[in-house]
Amino acid sequence: MHSIKQVLDDTALTNTTVTVAGWVRTFRNDRFIALNDGSTIRNLQCVIDQEQVDAATRARFTTSAAMKCTGVIVESKGSGQRVEMQVTAVEVLGDSDAEKYPIQPKKHSLEFLRENAHLRFRTNTYSAIFRMRHQVSFGIHEYFDQQGYNYFHAPIITASDAEGAGEMFQVTTLPLEKAPLQLREDPVDYDLFTTVRNDYASQVAATIMHIVENSGIDKKAAYIFADSLMYHIKLEPQKLMMASEKMTPEKYNYSDIARRILGEMVPIVYQHLMAGQVGDKKLSDYQLEVESICKKHGYTLRRRIGGYYERLFSTEQLPMHGLAFHNIFEIIPGKVDYEKDFFGRETHLTVSGQLQAELAALALGKVYTFGPTFRAENSNTARHLAEFWMIEPEAAFMDLQGDMDLAEGLCKHLIARVLKNSMDDLQFLDARLKEEEATKPKEQRSEMGLIDRLNFVLENPFERITYTEAIDILLRSKPYQKKQFQFPVEWGVDLQSEHERYLVEKHFKKPVIVTGYPAQIKAFYMRTNGPGDLGYTDKGKTVAAMDVLFPGIGEIIGGSQREERLDVLEARMKEMHVPAEELWWYLDTRRFGTVPHAGFGLGLERFVLFVTGMGNIRDVIPFPRTPKSAEF
């Protein structure tokens, strides 16, 4: 059997008999099957002899039906293809009921196709995208292999969240509906409420018993009531209302506080009980009294509103226990007992493999990662995914200049590769984009087509400027003068999308690499610039960072030279509240044979967006993961 790509490209096959298999794209004039097998966007025209194939069989040549055709490859009389097949034998491998097949032979919206992502690979647009995604992915491996880099698999599950690159997904084998909890051992400062240390719980309980037994309440009722209170004291980490300052055992006498407040509460509760005001009385009915008691003793009562228990039960459902501890004092759940979790500790999905890649680079010299990374950010935009693929090279003995060269070299290698290997798919996507652009108002249309744009990026060096220069350009720009920028422009603030787009699309009209960003807007591991370093300025502390900005995409690569000086790194971590003890292994590389090194991160999907001309990141990954969506 031959692939359709082979049949269409290999002139030696003309006038020979071959067999192909694929899916019907269209069936025209009861004679011409356009067959596609995924090997290329081009279809093979298979011409049926109506006398050999009966009408019942021909009726099965519906869109997406699978068939096997054998026949002679001949030069095509029709336009649009060099050769076609004169079919001598045909077999339907799998029918496709035209009435039920979701993707009809008409133009569907991308939204509709996203909902049918399991079948969208069968359309021209998506098959082109995913063949190109392969070309880009393989090109990445090829580039780094050629440059002597080792493919390094950073761990996906990580116990480290020190990089702080956004919200993370938790990974666990604990049952969510009843995760094992442990009592908090230390008091926790939590707004106005503080947990009671476990070793004080029995002291508090004993105090309450004493109060209740001496409160004049009927002994049996008191006993039961006190026990109910004790129960709630003991339930998970216990709470007593306290001043918001940090409690220490020396500073407060818990039993004294408990006695003072509870000693006055219990009789009131009992009084209501006796008056039969329990069953249908609302919590708020008691609130004033309890508040006034607390106030008298110098504490502010803060009732939990919209909290955990109140979501489970309405106050009407809690007549008696509405008076008990958990409604007056906030119950903070115990800490989850992570020793019982699979890894014996709290673990998350990685947001970046960089720190681990540094460990390997500082021994193997050059490594790169290529793996999935995750952000649990609730961003429903055309540029964000919760799960995406990232490439992170890291090289010892490389400085920021080398980093920029590596990044630019990679982008150009990939663009050259798709121009060489994906021209069929590019032509289709180029035409698709032109069609889409034509629907836009004239001033919003891009000046160049997809292929032109790729060639332009390939042929021109990326512009390299410092952040300080970028700010100067922006301050002199028309949109700034005309107050058309939404966000402020001044040295020290981060560049916003509108600023990046101005630099790339209006000012330089090509990819731009910005270096030397202010330290305060960049990560702790980036190297602090000194006099003579690229991007150094007397306007403020800068770091050896670099962002590569692409037209239409914005930041496609973010990288930096890493801070290799232990003392500088430690000072910066302290400044940025990064816990050094959690990153002992990272710091070890600076302790033992530290060297200058650098690296960057490239978002695969953003690059695929650029080379395919697509606008929504959900269209360039097979099964996008976004808030509220994890189908297939």
Add this chain to the structure above:
Amino acid sequence: MHSIKQVLDDTALTNTTVTVAGWVRTFRNDRFIALNDGSTIRNLQCVIDQEQVDAATRARFTTSAAMKCTGVIVESKGSGQRVEMQVTAVEVLGDSDAEKYPIQPKKHSLEFLRENAHLRFRTNTYSAIFRMRHQVSFGIHEYFDQQGYNYFHAPIITASDAEGAGEMFQVTTLPLEKAPLQLREDPVDYDLFTTVRNDYASQVAATIMHIVENSGIDKKAAYIFADSLMYHIKLEPQKLMMASEKMTPEKYNYSDIARRILGEMVPIVYQHLMAGQVGDKKLSDYQLEVESICKKHGYTLRRRIGGYYERLFSTEQLPMHGLAFHNIFEIIPGKVDYEKDFFGRETHLTVSGQLQAELAALALGKVYTFGPTFRAENSNTARHLAEFWMIEPEAAFMDLQGDMDLAEGLCKHLIARVLKNSMDDLQFLDARLKEEEATKPKEQRSEMGLIDRLNFVLENPFERITYTEAIDILLRSKPYQKKQFQFPVEWGVDLQSEHERYLVEKHFKKPVIVTGYPAQIKAFYMRTNGPGDLGYTDKGKTVAAMDVLFPGIGEIIGGSQREERLDVLEARMKEMHVPAEELWWYLDTRRFGTVPHAGFGLGLERFVLFVTGMGNIRDVIPFPRTPKSAEF
């Protein structure tokens, strides 16, 4: 700057001046630095002129110190290297305190190095392993690219757990210590216990009040006690002990059941209360009495042992509430409200990308995945990881023969590649293995060295046998006759490691592909064999599965032709309790243009084990994830 690999390999560099940088492996005779930069396992000997470098500087040439050396490359007078560097300038980039550096220049155990995984890349063994891991990884991409396969990124986070390939990790953004719960709306059949519908809770509560008020107990105590019971009834989804058959509101009168049991329980509890037997009495003291009441009414009491609350509190801590509902009746927590989770549903880490890869293959023709997969199995063995990398090709129009050819072709491509590109590293690992083998008893030593073994596998076709033939061979084998096999050998049971090893290591002495396994021990998606199919037998139903078994490793590849016939697939899913409605998208590919197709899964780490000769899978992945271990 040059890499050390360049300097050692490029004869044109002899007698020129070059600069290299790397880490000191050893410093001998106060003169000879063995410098390594990770580009190769070989070191560059850098010869210092003692008159140019003062003693204080020389004292800094400690193991793992980083340095930059400039000098002339000359032919080496010493043995073991072709060239060496006559150093003219030297700079210490980063010191390494010999007293503190964890990896001393001596032989460390692999266990010790695993604990220092952040630095183990700096040893010969691990740098060789991770360079070879790159060669294997790149070789995989290269092989599939050459064969026209598209790299396909299957989703890592998945809402589908239908494949049932083992325990999964949950992915969530819900807080584990207080995940939002929702009341169960329907009664749930749960062993002997069934939840009470929320709308019946008040009915039950009213009944209890009635019982207690008429029980002759002191009114106030009764009131409080009943309320305590009510509280527990209302706590989360509520439980009443019931017969195990499914409850419907029509079938049972809840209040009647509650009255009958509770009506007799309450006085007993009160009696103990009155006798002062509450404070320090154990739950088990009451159990017999309560059991007999339940029995009389036709219900079996099943006390919770080792359950949730008992893990939180000892029974001593629950004097009164030990008598309350949650200790007598099991409390099932509410269902987690996954609509509040990030994806709006329960999600896990993938165990395989195969099902999704099939979707793409049935449009693009040929795809392969290469990504991390996860198993939350509590296996602490030298062969299991919780996180590992898997390669899963999938091709339309491919049958089982083609699948076997693809698998064998891949293995041989990779072995040829490492023999070509990794000979330095292989020679080191070969010698390492010989040393290790020498410590074993003679009869346990392998007959071939590492390189010999790789050549042998490369040069010989894999043996291909059916499962039925494998069983016949095993039944005729010496170990079977001598009853040396621990596990039974008979048609229908799965092959155990001891059987696989006999076939591969003793009988055939080369890789073996076993096909046509019994259907009942294989997955639902494998194609059912009919007469004429490879592996068909009248001994029982078989499927078109294939396992590739390697010496020393066992199963390294598992694959199959997939069941493309909708009716056969649906019947088999029903038989194996795979929920068809969850896999609607998978079944769609069989509904619309289904075609024969096949694929397999290769565990990257197992393959790297084979080509490196290592014995523990934790030594061939940078940062292993195993039960209780997620360091770095």
